[in-house]
Amino acid sequence: MADSISSPSSTLLLCPQNTSPSPPQSFLFDSSLLQKQQNLPKEFMWPNKDLASAQLEELNEPIVDLGGFLHGDDAATTRAAELVRMACLNHGFFQVTNHGVGPELIEAAYPEVDRIFELPVSRKHGMRRKPGGVSGYSSAHADRYSSKLPWKETFSFGFSGNKDKPAVVEYFKSVLGEDFEHSGWVYQKYCEAMKELSLVIMELLAISLGVGRMHYRQFFEDGSSIMRCNLYPPCKNEGLTLGTGPHCDPTSLTILHQDQVGGLQVFADNRWQAVRPCQNAFVVNIGDTFMALSNGSYKSCLHRAVVHRERERRSLVYFACPREDKVVRPPPDLVCREGVRQYPDFTWSDLLHFTQSHYRADVATLESFFQWFLSSGTGENRF
Numbered sequence: 001m002a003d004s005i006s007s008p009s010s011t012l013l014l015c016p017q018n019t020s021p022s023p024p025q026s027f028l029f030d031s032s033l034l035q036k037q038q039n040l041p042k043e044f045m046w047p048n049k050d051l052a053s054a055q056l057e058e059l060n061e062p063i064v065d066l067g068g069f070l071h072g073d074d075a076a077t078t079r080a081a082e083l084v085r086m087a088c089l090n091h092g093f094f095q096v097t098n099h100g101v102g103p104e105l106i107e108a109a110y111p112e113v114d115r116i117f118e119l120p121v122s123r124k125h126g127m128r129r130k131p132g133g134v135s136g137y138s139s140a141h142a143d144r145y146s147s148k149l150p151w152k153e154t155f156s157f158g159f160s161g162n163k164d165k166p167a168v169v170e171y172f173k174s175v176l177g178e179d180f181e182h183s184g185w186v187y188q189k190y191c192e193a194m195k196e197l198s199l200v201i202m203e204l205l206a207i208s209l210g211v212g213r214m215h216y217r218q219f220f221e222d223g224s225s226i227m228r229c230n231l232y233p234p235c236k237n238e239g240l241t242l243g244t245g246p247h248c249d250p251t252s253l254t255i256l257h258q259d260q261v262g263g264l265q266v267f268a269d270n271r272w273q274a275v276r277p278c279q280n281a282f283v284v285n286i287g288d289t290f291m292a293l294s295n296g297s298y299k300s301c302l303h304r305a306v307v308h309r310e311r312e313r314r315s316l317v318y319f320a321c322p323r324e325d326k327v328v329r330p331p332p333d334l335v336c337r338e339g340v341r342q343y344p345d346f347t348w349s350d351l352l353h354f355t356q357s358h359y360r361a362d363v364a365t366l367e368s369f370f371q372w373f374l375s376s377g378t379g380e381n382r383f
Contacts, residue, residue, distance in 0.1 A: 030121050031153075031233035040237040043149045044140070050148075050246055051239065052265065052272070052306045059266050059273035062087050063281065067098035069204065077207065084201075085208035088298035091268035092286035095278055096201070101193045103280050106257055106316075109190050112183040113314050116155050116176070117231045124153075127175045132356050134158065134226050135171070145360065151241045151307050156228040159191040159318075161221075168227075191227050194255055194318035198225070201253060201284060202320075209294060211331045216293065223322045226251065232263065232305065232313040243305035243313065247361040249287035250351055250369075251319040256283040261313040267302040288366040289321070289348060295330035296342035302363045324349035346373060 034041070062083040068076020087094040116137075117124075129136030129143060135157045140149040157171050168191055172184030202216035232243040243263060258264055264275040264283065275283055291300040307313065322328065329345050343366075354369045355361055 198320040253320040
């Protein structure tokens with residue numbers, strides 16, 4: 001299908017895919033053309049309450065050195081676990097260094113991001129994410145929404161951790177073609193490294209909560225996670241839009257590497273604060289599913305991404321998730337200590353379906369999910 005121009009209100013949003021009012025029209029946008037447009041299309045405008053302030057102080061999140069923990073140093077492990085505990089009780093964000101992921105692997109991943117997003121609009125359109133799915137290309141999430149569109153492009157794919165089957169490589173070859181096999185291998189190795197890092201962090205989380213050290217590691221060892229590459233193009237109307245709107249991650253654990261442009265912001269202590277980029281460090285945050293696994297002890301925090309007027313921003317995001325059919329419930333000894341269950345049992349597939357098909361993630365995703373879950377009858381007798 002040839003690229004076409006849509007309605008005047010979104011002059012440079014390309015390729016409307018259906019004309020029915022529901023679901024919303026699916027657009028691909030060409031940011032290089034949009035940047036030449038004087039006025040920002042209304043689809044990308046966000047309410048004033050969501051928009052960024054001119055000056056923000058930096059979040060005082062801990063930098064957790066994993067080196068001692070990885071080498072079995074008990075004192076270093078205790079220090080790291082305490083830093084994680086304090087962060088997760090407050091806002092759920094911390095950064096990790098000496099994590100064992102080589103800088104050369106991180107550096108190799110970014111050129112492959114560029115290769116994907118530099119493809120022609122029509123080519124990217126052909127590998128777009130299917131409704132209700134998580135894998136594929138998305139421009140501004142316009143396949144799901146018709147207003148408050150984020151100023152970004154994403155490319156996402158799943159990762160199961162089965163080392164006998166390089167599923168990422170096969171996905172890249174099937175969707176992007178044989179000439180992207182090398183890209184597939186880079187991300188196969190990147191995801192394998194993220195999987196191991198996520199399990200290491202799961203051990204620290206267990207120690208910090210005072211439950212069995214291997215409890216969460218074992219729970220997530222057979223998980224199926226999601227990898228996402230983000231591109232935030234420059235936007236001269238950056239004060240009117242957002243790269244990613246305010247939300248809490250519905251997943252369990254997010255491991256983010258951001259380039260040096262910056263743009264990640266967290267709502268903590270009743271105000272927005274910026275998360276400074278640290279070379280070769282990963283930003284880690286708790287998601288809604290782990291909040292349930294901790295019986296509400298650890299927080300899934302509201303965050304967003306802003307765009308830059310002149311510079312593009314890129315980030316690599318690994319969302320650690322349990323196997324879809326696993327029942328999400330906190331460890332019994334944690335519940336015994338606290339005396340009451342905060343959430344009913346559910347599976348990751350239940351929450352994933354809710355967020356992909358029924359609800360746009362925000363600060364109230366988990367509460368809204370349980371209202372839907374229990375009212376639908378699915379969640380009866382789950383406590």
